[in-house]
Amino acid sequence: MHGMVKLVLLLICLSLASAVFPICPDGQVPRHCPNPCQSATCYGFRGAHCLPNYCGCYPMFFDNNGRQLDCQNRWYNRRFNYHNKYD
Numbered sequence: 001m002h003g004m005v006k007l008v009l010l011l012i013c014l015s016l017a018s019a020v021f022p023i024c025p026d027g028q029v030p031r032h033c034p035n036p037c038q039s040a041t042c043y044g045f046r047g048a049h050c051l052p053n054y055c056g057c058y059p060m061f062f063d064n065n066g067r068q069l070d071c072q073n074r075w076y077n078r079r080f081n082y083h084n085k086y087d
Helices: 002-020
Strands: 049-053 058-062
Touching: none
Parallel strands: none
Antiparallel strands: 049 058
């Protein structure tokens, strides 16, 4: 249980830090967009935690162990419910 609490706190801290001081790769500039996690769902991964990426305005999902999930390529689930209209 303590591991789960630590993971949630880490994701919250990373989310807040990325919203205030986003660091983007290759000199990209952070975009101004609504929170990508607000309308995103990662089907097929129960309990997935979302972390917004403001460099590309898309959600990133993680499991309880902190591993990033690929919500689009899971064979038994629908494509994840998010369309990036800020590209």
